[in-house]
Amino acid sequence: MSLIVQKFGGTSVGTIERIEAVADKVTEFRRQGHDIVVAVSAMSGETNRLIGLAHELQSQPTPRELDVLISTGEQVTIALLSMALNKRGCPARSFTGSQVKILTDSAHNKARIKEIDGSNIRAELKRGRVVVVAGFQGSDEDGNITTLGRGGSDTTAVALAAALKADECQIYTDVDGVYTTDPRVVERARRLEHITFEEMLEMASLGSKVLQIRAVEFAGKYNVPLRVLHSFQDGPGTLISLEESLEMESPAISGIAFTRDEAKLSILGVPDTPGIAYRILGPISDANIEVDVIVQNAAADKTNDITFTVSRGDMVKAEAILHETAKELGAREVVTDAKIAKVSIVGVGMRSHAGVASKMFKTLADISTNIQLITTSEIKISVVIDENFLELAVRALHTAFDLDDTSSESA
Amino acid sequence: MSLIVQKFGGTSVGTIERIEAVADKVTEFRRQGHDIVVAVSAMSGETNRLIGLAHELQSQPTPRELDVLISTGEQVTIALLSMALNKRGCPARSFTGSQVKILTDSAHNKARIKEIDGSNIRAELKRGRVVVVAGFQGSDEDGNITTLGRGGSDTTAVALAAALKADECQIYTDVDGVYTTDPRVVERARRLEHITFEEMLEMASLGSKVLQIRAVEFAGKYNVPLRVLHSFQDGPGTLISLEESLEMESPAISGIAFTRDEAKLSILGVPDTPGIAYRILGPISDANIEVDVIVQNAAADKTNDITFTVSRGDMVKAEAILHETAKELGAREVVTDAKIAKVSIVGVGMRSHAGVASKMFKTLADISTNIQLITTSEIKISVVIDENFLELAVRALHTAFDLDDTSSESA
Structure with missing residues (x-):
């Protein structure tokens, strides 16, 4: 039995139907006996909708309040995914960044994670629950809500995996892995079974379509094995690790x-x-x-x-x-x-x-x-x-x- | 200088334009030298939209997760109103129910307030800020997000006023006060300058269109003077008090x-x-x-x-x-x-x-x-x-x- 952190991005949870599909996948992993922590993004389009509202008010919205606003996007997703899991008889419980708690610095809109207290999550895993965590967000020492900036959900997943000493951090996306090059240019491009953190970082221009570079750096620093997988297709994906x-x-x-x-x-x-x-x-x-x-x-x-x-x-x-x-x-x-x-x-x-x-x-x-x-x-x-x-x-x-x-x- | 708690419902904050109008009103009160705490509802329609999403997943959504979901509605409003106030040079800071903290029991979807810690709010008021609080929500002793049930924002406002020993709790709504009877039936119905809590409770069938009965009970119990006012028209409204x-x-x-x-x-x-x-x-x-x-x-x-x-x-x-x-x-x-x-x-x-x-x-x-x-x-x-x-x-x-x-x- 392993502890696996799974991350699903905005497109993977963009509709109720897709949230149901993600719930099917998570439930299947849980049935195999794994402990599962899921980090999710806002439903696709939601973050932009919220930023749009803010911009109707202020061209430069108050950074603290912008975080209060856009962090609701992931909060909606964790609630819905937890419901979908519960409905499948897979007990689940949602956590906002503050509830975890994911402690960040106070740099609103681009905060950095300082520390993650894994005790709440471990207690829920022990009770046999899947833990669903809002990506992209945390709170600072004074309890202010912060966000990690765009793509921060990948970082959340890796940081959770590092804090919980997870066996693997799986990033689900709309491609089935990392390729030798862009398959649109080279028909014979091949999915890589494995690539090192260093290589992944140097492949930024390819990799950024797949993974946030910051998350790769983080994974390398804490030696968290990362796996890139397709959200809705089966397959081994690409493993990114130190070795x-x-x-x-x-x-x-x-x-x-x-x-x-x-x-x-x-x-x-x-x-x-x-x-x-x-x-x-x-x-x-x-x-x-x-x-x-x-x-x-x-x-x-x-x-x-x-x-x-x-x-x-x-x-x-x-x-x-x-x-x-x-x-x-x-x-x-x-x-x-x-x-x-x-x-x-x-x-x-x-x-x-x-x-x-x-x-x-x-x-x-x-x-x-x-x-x-x-x-x-x-x-x-x-x-x-x-x-x-x-x-x-x-x-x-x-x-x-x-x-x-x-x-x-x-x- | 008084301490005033003001509550604006979903219709009053239903669009960006209306949030701007509310910000104008709050700024004007602040300029008069009052300390202001504002409690707000979700933008009209938002709570129903969120409940709709939940019902696509579950006919009986997990109560805990439903609260995580719908509490985002008020969180959006507090962020937007705080931005609108900051834009007017009126320093403001938003607080979710958990951030305040508004301690409730654990009865999800219909929680009752047990205690409000006013220290965070008092500290912000001392710094000269308007405090914008998410109505309708709190958190239980384990940090789970709870909601107070429909109309709970009135209750939040009254409870805040009681905890902070506010001079007045103003409920802004779409009528300019409490009337002797329904003006649609009696053309010569008159706005009451004043009415007692007891009378207001007995007038439930009239009053419920104006104020949540639960909030009136609460106000009576803690002797918080309530005032019903029109959101977008000037006027003294109706004062509801013990005397x-x-x-x-x-x-x-x-x-x-x-x-x-x-x-x-x-x-x-x-x-x-x-x-x-x-x-x-x-x-x-x-x-x-x-x-x-x-x-x-x-x-x-x-x-x-x-x-x-x-x-x-x-x-x-x-x-x-x-x-x-x-x-x-x-x-x-x-x-x-x-x-x-x-x-x-x-x-x-x-x-x-x-x-x-x-x-x-x-x-x-x-x-x-x-x-x-x-x-x-x-x-x-x-x-x-x-x-x-x-x-x-x-x-x-x-x-x-x-x-x-x-x-x-x-x-």
Whole structure:
């Protein structure tokens, strides 16, 4: 018998019919003898409806009161799911974040969990009940209701699993697992049986559609095995854990992530002096523009070129700032390019497999794709290329690194 | 400077526009220097929407979870009203029932308030804030969310006023006060400046459209001055308090209540033995039928006639039970009449004014109205008459007891 924390998101509990389906699933797990704690989101659309009401009143709603307001969304779901479970003869009891209690700091709308008192939940589990907890919310030391920010229900589930020392934290979603890459781009993309926390974090651009990055970080920190599963289809999903794959011949690369919503900006011919990167990127950051890739190349002539990428929606704003900076620094030129894409290969295996980078570059060369930028980390290599080559590049890399699903051929 | 508890019901906070109007009103009171605690209901329609969701799942929803569900209705309102107040520069803070904390028993869906800890509210008032409290809800000793049942927001307001020793509890509603009788029946009905708790309770049939009877009882018990006011019109409303009117020549009668939704049942010729009333009314009560008027007339021939009234909707059920009882007791006959109405004159003044009853009977005789039943209490005389004579009777009594509004004539 295991203790399992299960998380169902807004779409999975979006209608009474879906809540009934979730109740069927939970009841089945309970019948198998597991102790079950369920964390749920608000019914899909509900949080936006509530925020809409607040915005009719205030463009910047009082943060404390916004939390009081939107936390009702999950409270509705826990009550309804508990009813659905009770109706099935599966005894259940709901808990709000305050009732658990999930202690957070006082940063309304984006609170962080400080501590979870598991005693209330353990007592209910001992009485044979399924415990249904409102995700996304908690309360601070003064009893004020707080919320964890968007996607916080994943974090709640992982934090509960960590506090209760659960055997597994199952995140139910609308995909049946984590894939080697986006199946819409590569038909032969394969569901991964297993992936490490580190890899999952580096696959952010793929993974964020599946799991909140913050929850993955949390799970990694407390070593909570996470499993991504489909809400309404059976299947093993993808296990995300600390351990590397136990297969002897595990592949060097676990997956290929990519994004096309970035833009590239370069400032050319700036003096090669200490602090120059800060003088260029400081104003960008001050304007609340997030920078992704940063590459600096000191040229031989004592001047410097710095290139970075931002969200495509921020490009115009960033370009204006960069022109100001260029004037101040006496830079030669500012160049921008919105038609770029970033492709990353990710895998803990590349630590022990030599030649991964050169294999990547050769694969791209073979399809005549010019590499504009390269950045690397321990378990990831990213390149920026012309947007038009993106799909071709991802497919070629998927094949080159032996990620293609060949099950239909061998069958 | 006074401490005032104000209560706004579901219609008064039914839209964002109305919440803004309530915020205007509260802000104005605050500017006058009063300490303000506001108790609010769910936005109109919201509680029924939530109950509807529950009923899609369970015909008899788990009582504990139903409370978790429907208590979100008031939580939404407190957040929105607090935002609206903050926007007006009127610092405000919301509190759920649990946050206050309003301690209740554990009778889910119809809990009773045991105690209110006023310390959280007092601390906020000291900081100069308006405190906005969710009506209708509390929590039990184990921290389970409870609700007080329909209309419980009035009770919350009165209980808060009692706990905080407020100077006045103002109930905002869709009428501008308590009237001498229903203005739809008597054009010259007058708004009462003042009425006692006792009178208000006896005027239940009028008053229940304005105030929950339970809240009036509560206010009387703790001597909390209540004021009924219109949500969106200015005016002094009606004060309900312990003290009788200070006017020297206060009228004998304060108001005329009436109801046409009752039916009369008589069982004739039952043995005149001890316990007979219980044998007749016990089965009615066991069937959850509420009995209003009961009149027993011991006849000379050692048999007895008992007549009582029930809600008209319960008549068929009550009649069937009564026929069973009649058979068992060997009663002569069961007679029923659905076409009746009850008219009551109410006033603490009748204690010291002789001849009130005979004046009532003479007035009815003058308009040829036959009296079918008479019951009396300390401050009320009720008669049951033919439904067709109801309006005529109420108008005649209103004039006879000097209740008519003559202000338009003297103006």
